[in-house]
Amino acid sequence: MERENVRLSLNKFLKMYFHACNEVYEEINFNRIKGIRFKYLKEIFKRKEVTLTELAKHFDISKPTVNEVINNFMNKGIVLKRKSETDKRVSYIYLTEIGETLATTNMLESKRAVSKMFDKLSPVEIRQLTKIFDKFGGNNQ
Numbered sequence: 001m002e003r004e005n006v007r008l009s010l011n012k013f014l015k016m017y018f019h020a021c022n023e024v025y026e027e028i029n030f031n032r033i034k035g036i037r038f039k040y041l042k043e044i045f046k047r048k049e050v051t052l053t054e055l056a057k058h059f060d061i062s063k064p065t066v067n068e069v070i071n072n073f074m075n076k077g078i079v080l081k082r083k084s085e086t087d088k089r090v091s092y093i094y095l096t097e098i099g100e101t102l103a104t105t106n107m108l109e110s111k112r113a114v115s116k117m118f119d120k121l122s123p124v125e126i127r128q129l130t131k132i133f134d135k136f137g138g139n140n141q
Helices: 002-027 035-047 052-059 063-075 097-103 105-120 123-134
Strands: 079-083 091-095
Touching: 002 105, 035 052, 035 063, 035 091, 035 097, 052 063, 052 091, 063 079, 091 097, 097 105, 105 123
Parallel strands: none
Antiparallel strands: 079 091
């Protein structure tokens, strides 16, 4: 019975977390990008600006494939290109403000969920919860 209680409590927490995620998704018009393409956004965010060639090499895919993704992102206002000042054959890709927001949605999601926790829990309960979460290890932020 103890395991079932934990499972039910976890489901309540996950429901709250996913509700917070959905709020964020609605606010940032999340439908602009499909799941697998997030890896490209995250890489551009990490590098600040990148070329098609660098992305193709990093993901081990063809430049035409990357170009298709980038053009799709450009049409949706997620990325922009700028020509290199030293080599006009080279274009750098960088994120727009909405692109940066989309690339960091996991941070927005968790911040929203934490706000909901602070609304419902006492400071003592927050410290206890933090200790419990810390037991699961890892250093993901």
